[in-house]
Amino acid sequence: xxxxxxxxFSEEYLKKYSFSKPRLESExxxxxxxxxxxxxxxxxxxxxxxxxxxxxxxxxxxxMARNRLTFDxxxxxxxxxxxxxxxxxxxxELLQKSIEYLNKNDVKDSKLDAEYIFAHVLKxxxxxxxxxxxxxxxxxxxxxxxxxxYKRAKEKKPLQYLLGEWEFYGLPFKVDERVLIPRADxxxxxxxxxxxxxxxxxxxxxxxxxxSGAISVTLAKEIxxxxxxxxxxxxxxxxxxxxxxxxxxVESNLKFIKSDIFSNIKDNDYDMIISNPxxxxxxxxxxxxxxxxxxxxxxALTDNGDGYYFYKxxxxxxxxxxxxxxxxxxxxxxxxxxxVSQFMKKAGFEIIAIVNDYSGIExxxxxxxxxxxxxxxxx
Numbered sequence: 304x305x306x307x308x309x310x311x312f313s314e315e316y317l318k319k320y321s322f323s324k325p326r327l328e329s330e331x332x333x334x335x336x337x338x339x340x341x342x343x344x345x346x347x348x349x350x351x352x353x354x355x356x357x358x359x360x361x362x363x364x365x366x367m368a369r370n371r372l373t374f375d376x377x378x379x380x381x382x383x384x385x386x387x388x389x390x391x392x393x394x395x396e397l398l399q400k401s402i403e404y405l406n407k408n409d410v411k412d413s414k415l416d417a418e419y420i421f422a423h424v425l426k427x428x429x430x431x432x433x434x435x436x437x438x439x440x441x442x443x444x445x446x447x448x449x450x451x452x453y454k455r456a457k458e459k460k461p462l463q464y465l466l467g468e469w470e471f472y473g474l475p476f477k478v479d480e481r482v483l484i485p486r487a488d489x490x491x492x493x494x495x496x497x498x499x500x501x502x503x504x505x506x507x508x509x510x511x512x513x514x515s516g517a518i519s520v521t522l523a524k525e526i527x528x529x530x531x532x533x534x535x536x537x538x539x540x541x542x543x544x545x546x547x548x549x550x551x552x553v554e555s556n557l558k559f560i561k562s563d564i565f566s567n568i569k570d571n572d573y574d575m576i577i578s579n580p581x582x583x584x585x586x587x588x589x590x591x592x593x594x595x596x597x598x599x600x601x602x603a604l605t606d607n608g609d610g611y612y613f614y615k616x617x618x619x620x621x622x623x624x625x626x627x628x629x630x631x632x633x634x635x636x637x638x639x640x641x642x643v644s645q646f647m648k649k650a651g652f653e654i655i656a657i658v659n660d661y662s663g664i665e666x667x668x669x670x671x672x673x674x675x676x677x678x679x680x681x682x
Contacts, residue, residue, distance in 0.1 A: 304357060307348040309333060313364055320368045331374040332363045358389060394436040397445075401452055408456035416462050420451045423466050459593040472521045476547050481539035483603040485517040489579055491660050492634045492667045493521050496577055499630055499669070500526055503574050509534065509624065511564060511578040511617060514603055516544030516557075518577055523553035532570075534562040537602065564613070565620050576621050579634040580613035581606045610636060614643045618650040625672050632669045640665035 313329035322328055334341040336359045337352075352360075366377060398421055405413035422429040424447045425440070440448075454460045463469040463484045468477055471485035472493055478484055500506045500522065506529045510519040513533030523531045531553075535541050541559050548557050560567055581604050588596065588605040595604070606612040614633060621631045631652055635643050644655045652670030660666035 304352060305348070306333065306344070306350040306352060309352055309357065309360060313360065316364050317367070320371070322367075322373070328367065328374050332360055335374070336360050336363070355389070389437050390439045391436050394440055397440065398436075401448065404452060405456050410456060416455055417452070419462055419466060420448060420455070424448050424451070459597060461594045461598055464598060471517045472525075474521060474524060474551055476515055476517055476520070477543060477550065478515055479543065480598055481537070481600065482515040482543045483599055485515060488660050488666055489517060489634055491658060492577065492579060492632060493518055495656070495658050495667050495669060496522065496575060496632050497525055500529060500575060504528070505530070506574040507570070507572060508532070509568065509573045509576045511576060512580050512603070512613070513544055513559065514540050516547040516559070518579065519544065519557055519559070520547050520551050520553055523557040524551050527556060529556060531557045532568075533557065533559045534564075534568065535559070536561065536563045537600070540600075540603070564616055565624060568624055571624050573625050573629055575630040575632060576617070576625060577632045578613070578617055580617065582610045582613070582636040582639060584608070584610035610639065611642060611646070615646050618646040618652070622651055622672055627673055629672045630669060631672070632667065634666060635668055637664055640668050643668050644670070
């Protein structure tokens, strides 16, 4: 497209928006983009414009129409936005190559992971990534992206640890190799517990094996009237949990304590005890994908036995720490719900609810200290 054609197009465009001097404004835009004196513009009427020049002219026209301002009245930030080099194509190509690199190294969600890594380095939300690919990615940013991609592909480090944070139940959580990564399955447990706790005035809750504090923090945030205590044997995990308590501003109704199950728990008037204990059997642990086995804390994943040790122990001792008709709620592994519910019944818990996750797998078991026995399966 030649200069004269661009001039005519620009003039007609500005006319549609009722600019009083569309020809003059068009000349100002084009002479600025081409770095020419306006008076000499027509000497180049046969000049072919490149794609970048045409894009700049179009962007100036849009900015003027959007703001209803003449070229001379455009604010500096609008001019800077137009003048900024558009690196969309180059950056999209870099992103695509990153996806292919992860895919070649057997990273399951290669597209999603690459997008999260780019968004993290560029300091934007993943959902806003493609709107922020115009800007040039600096050499430093490219090196950081390259480093994170290598760790994800070759070292099999989980994405959540690379980012240093992850969302759980819509809340931000710091995560690193001191704690288990919060998973969507555990949101089912939180949701079911919320239904019960919302019916209790000022509920008192104990979370055994709190880890990153995902359950404790979420319940404290969702139910401000609740008093929540998170317990864990790991000092490292508790340090992370304390940070997450601060991040989510629930310091007034959430405390943490170092405790080997109930060893340091003094109160006996809890309305609910919740636990997502280590439940992967030792033989299954050995077969876990490297992202999990090589990086997540072993003690948060397996009991080094049949996977039932903590369910038995917590079920047997919980009654001493619960009010009458208090609740005990567990997250359970695949095919464990029936066995865990039997432990709970044996320990005096009734009205067992077995709740399925979104994949139809029995994921949550809830029992009550006393009341009419009634086994329900909720899809």
